[in-house]
Every structure is written in structure tokens, then in C-alpha cells.
Amino acid sequence: MADRMQLYSARGSGGVAVEAALKLIGAPFDLTDAYTFNPATPQSGDKVLAANPMRQVPALVLPSGEVLTESAAILVWLAEAYPEARLAPAPGDPARGQFLRWMSFVSSAIYSLYWVKDDPARLVPDPAGHEALVERTLERIAWCWGVMDGQVSPGRYILGDDLTVLDLYVNVVSRFRPRRTRFYEVAPKMAETVKRVDADPRLAPLWAERMG
Numbered sequence: 001m002a003d004r005m006q007l008y009s010a011r012g013s014g015g016v017a018v019e020a021a022l023k024l025i026g027a028p029f030d031l032t033d034a035y036t037f038n039p040a041t042p043q044s045g046d047k048v049l050a051a052n053p054m055r056q057v058p059a060l061v062l063p064s065g066e067v068l069t070e071s072a073a074i075l076v077w078l079a080e081a082y083p084e085a086r087l088a089p090a091p092g093d094p095a096r097g098q099f100l101r102w103m104s105f106v107s108s109a110i111y112s113l114y115w116v117k118d119d120p121a122r123l124v125p126d127p128a129g130h131e132a133l134v135e136r137t138l139e140r141i142a143w144c145w146g147v148m149d150g151q152v153s154p155g156r157y158i159l160g161d162d163l164t165v166l167d168l169y170v171n172v173v174s175r176f177r178p179r180r181t182r183f184y185e186v187a188p189k190m191a192e193t194v195k196r197v198d199a200d201p202r203l204a205p206l207w208a209e210r211m212g
């Protein structure tokens, strides 16, 4: 049995939110890069199949051998497994409901759409339809960010004055297309919080190295 966690992730992927959480927690882990979303590197992407038949990163293998997939679940699980890091409102905390709501929203309403955006031929065989599909998918993503921004009441961070894994998640996914400039337009309240997380000295080197 391994004594460290193993994380399958990739530069520029949602897995970097998990890398950021592990960094703040200070938990040792081994990193395996698997570039699942780059058709030019199929063998790299295939590496994650050892842990995730969905061929997606992130996937976290615990020292017991148990596998966790799904970015939101991994982030919530890490926050609970390492409560001393204070990366989520605990069960019973008044902010818990909104925490779970928005973790799930980012995963289901936004992140899942990249399966379509990254390879529109998965749903539309005719290349003539790809540009419109990508454009409309990006519009939907921007609209969802706007909906979320209209419903949250940030303090220094999205849920108030404490940084949570939701901030890490939004920080990373908001860098994907349609990218930050658009995100700042549609989500002006969260714009301030993501910039604060960008500048966090504990995380800035990670962002530069893994999301630059």
C-alpha cells in the first residue's frame, strides 16, 4: 500500500484546483500528468485510465487504493478530510448549503460543458456545425457564471471572508474559455475574489507554473 496520495492532473486542467487544495493543506502527493484533452498526446491522456475509465483528470488515488474522481467531490472530500486547513464551511455552518450548491453548480452546469466544447464532433458529426456549437456552448458558460454571480454575496472570497475550495475551483475553471476577460464582465463580484486568489502568495507560483 502506498503511503501518499497520487493525483492524476494536467497543466491547464481542472485538476489544478485539486493541486491548489493539496498545496494549502500541505499534504504530500505524487503527481502524474495525463493530458487527456490534447489529441496530440494520446498516450499521455491514456495514463489516467489506470484510475478513471472516463479518461478524465482529476483523479485522486488514496493511500488505501480507493479512487476519487469528479473535481467537486475531490475538493469537498479534501476539505472534510483535512478540517484543520479550514477550506470549507463544516456541516452545520450557515454557509454549508450555499457551499454545496455552488460546488455542484460549477461542476454540473459549467465544467461538464467542456466535454462538448473541447471536441464538438462528439455531438455533431458535421464539421460545418462545430463553430456554432462551440460559440453557443461558450455563451452558455458565460451565462451560467452570470447567474452564479447574481446569486452570491462575496466578502473577501465567494462565500464570505474565508477562502474555501470553491474559490480554488472558480479560480481555475474561470480561466478556461471564454476566459477571464469575459468572466470579469459577466461576474463582476466574483472577479474581485478570483483576483485575490490569483495573488495569494501561497498559490501564485502554482498558478504561474500550472495555469500560465
Ligand SMILES: N[C@@H](CCC(=O)N[C@@H](CS)C(=O)NCC(=O)O)C(=O)O
Binding pocket: 012, 013, 014, 015, 036, 037, 055, 056, 057, 058, 069, 070, 071, 072, 107, 111, 112, 114, 115
Ligand atoms: N466531471 C469531471 C470533468 C473533468 C474533465 O472534464 N476534465 C478534463 C480536463 S480539464 C478532461 O480530462 N477532459 C478529457 C475528456 O473529457 O475527454 C470532473 O469534474 O472532474
